Amino acid sequence: MNTGERKPILQMKGISKAFPGVQALDSVDFDLYPGEVHVLVGENGAGKSTLMKILAGAYDRDAGEIIIDGEVQTRWGPAISRAKGMAMVYQEFTLVPYRSVMENIFLGQEKLRGGIFLDRAAMHKEAYALLESLGVPVDTHTPVIELSVAQQQMVEIAKALSLDARILVLDEPTSALTVRECEQLFDTIRRLKQRGVGIIYISHRLEEISVIGDRVTVLRDGRLIGTRQVADVTADEIVKMMVGREIKEMFPRHYCEPGEVALRVEGLCTRDKLRDVTFEVRYGEIVGLFGLVGAGRTETARAIFGLDPYTAGTIELMGKRVHHIDPPKAVDMGIGLLPENRKRDGLFPILPLKDNIVMAGLRKLFPSGILSPRKERQKAKEYVEKLRVQPPDLERQVRYFSGGNQQKIVIGKWLAMGPKVLIFDEPTRGIDVGAKAEVHAFMDQLANEGNAILMISSELPEIMGMSDRIYVMYDGAIVAEFPRGATAEEIIRYAMGVKS
């Protein structure tokens, strides 16, 4: 790609953005030329989406310039961003499920006849032409819910292009696609390049960079690490740029000799995600399950806990095969799941602290079925002290606690049931550094007390710092197992599906 002689359509200079407690972006530069695919990579939390949200006008920047076609933009917002030709295809689709492809493409910008009535014929024709030019001749009368994920994505792209987009942002566009569908998407991207559309391509999959990218920019911890021509850089170099950070003393893992196998999963498959997942967790062990977004980690946890059905495979708990599992049974058998989205799945935000802690363990605590408020408080107090929840106010509604303390409350809630096997799904996502270290210390203590812990995380330092063993997932399957001490490069290479 010869970018030297062309003028960039987009330049972002010195963009900074802080959120309470985090510098999400620190003076980041980014530019884009027409007809170019500029790949943006970085670990979770590196600042990719913040940068794109600033570009889309969804966030205001603290500092920096946005320059379109050489002109510094003094005003910026969602509407201006759109008017300047910015279009974004989000990871979660913004389609109306039961309406036709055509209606979705033209939603909000319908063509009219006589000023009042929809000109369906014209819109169908144009929608079809648009899709055909993308290489996906779909019947525009079909409700989008009947399309494959890849086709739905094409509809999203067509929707963006119907606005005459010149800058198209694709956020993890292949995370839900099969290999063949990816090929189709790449074909479309090549067509768009020929038309002079500039594409910002966010991806976690390294092997895609060389297939589709022209340049690649790496962000880490909100800083620009570098921008390179794809032709001049190897996958290993990109990984190094992404990871190169020292792991601090945040991970107080004291190894102890593991005991018996507590949980054993063999050949687990689900209908649309997991393929032949096999692993085991022993008592006294912290096992890390690493993988990128969409790799199937959460799905694994859900299947084990009985939230989603599995189509094949076996689950063994303490050496006994489990034939059917649902959440109440899982709890009875001593499995605890700390969900990824703790606000939605793990807590009752408007109930007080004490109710949240005793909630899941009520039956164990009060076998007679009659509650004793005194005993309830006593039990809640025990865990609040153990976990050092701040402030230790039993009557305070959970929604008023900080993220770190909420996570501690979720942990307390499960501990109150006395589980032996604990699944932590992203245990420290979105909580501050201090609380993080506390949660880690607590996990260490739990393991050393003889509990089996499966820790799902997409934060590599956490996985490497806390796990006794590490499994890596990619595309619904476990692709590697590492002992403690594996290097970040090794782990991330497997997680990104780079074949060695």
Place this chain on the structure above:
Amino acid sequence: MSVGTRKLSLRSVLMSIPTVVWALLLMIIFFARSTPAFFTLSNALNLFRQGSILMTLCMGVIVVSISGGIELSVGAVMTLAGMVMAWTLVNWQVPIPVAMLLALVVGAICGFLNGIFVSKMGIPSFIATLGTQGMTIGLSLVINNGYVIWGLPEALDRIGNGMLFGIPIPIWISILAFISSFVLLEFTPFGTYVYAIGGNEDALKLAGKPTWWYKILVYAYAGLMSGLAAIIITSRNMAAQPTVGLGMEFEAFSAVVLGGCFVPGRGTVIGTVLGVLFILVLRNGLNVMGIPTYYQLAIIGVVLISAIIMSILVERRLHG
């Protein structure tokens, strides 16, 4: 690819024929065979004339249902609009067209308020419209101390009980309501937005549209239809009764659900017409068979739940 697409389309065609069509046909055959009086012209006309009120109400309710809301105030709003219409006719001797317009305005205002509660204040539609139901019933009773308003001008009778081209005028009014909702939902951007609000409101927001305003309009439209129904019922009865709309919400809701709108963002006007016909035929048939009203309500409830179970099963089969 093209073969796969066609197969899917066939599925969607199958899916788009609501269970209610088959149920309706079966029921007509059943009543026709068991009761000779059922399958007569006079009974049919009677059925449609009575049904014009429910039909008109449903033409408003379906729009709210598609947008993902639940409208429980249509019967009560109709009652209030009818009371206002009759009261002004009797006490102020306003001209009939003015009184009719007033009924429409009262309906639209009540609907608009519903819309503001739901859209601007974020009250769940179920609660907002239930509240409006209470308020409007109360007002209807207050207007004439709970008494029926009699003595409406003779000329009004020509609307409620007159004919045009051999068809009763109430039926014409309900046809007007049908055309209005059909055109609105099928042929205007507004209709597309109503479906989008029910299906994925964020999609419409991201397209830069003021969804809150469309939501208000949805409820205002339902209110307008209640006003239209008020004109029919008041002129037919030649009286306004403060309890006349009681239970109409239940029937309207049932008809819309039976017509295939039990998931936000789905449902059609045609389906709703079928749902209304189903309720009408069921009621009428049970009447002709001599089954008491009390049982009829219970039967409609049972039918409603069974129909939804059937639809869910069919859906599962098609998507599974």
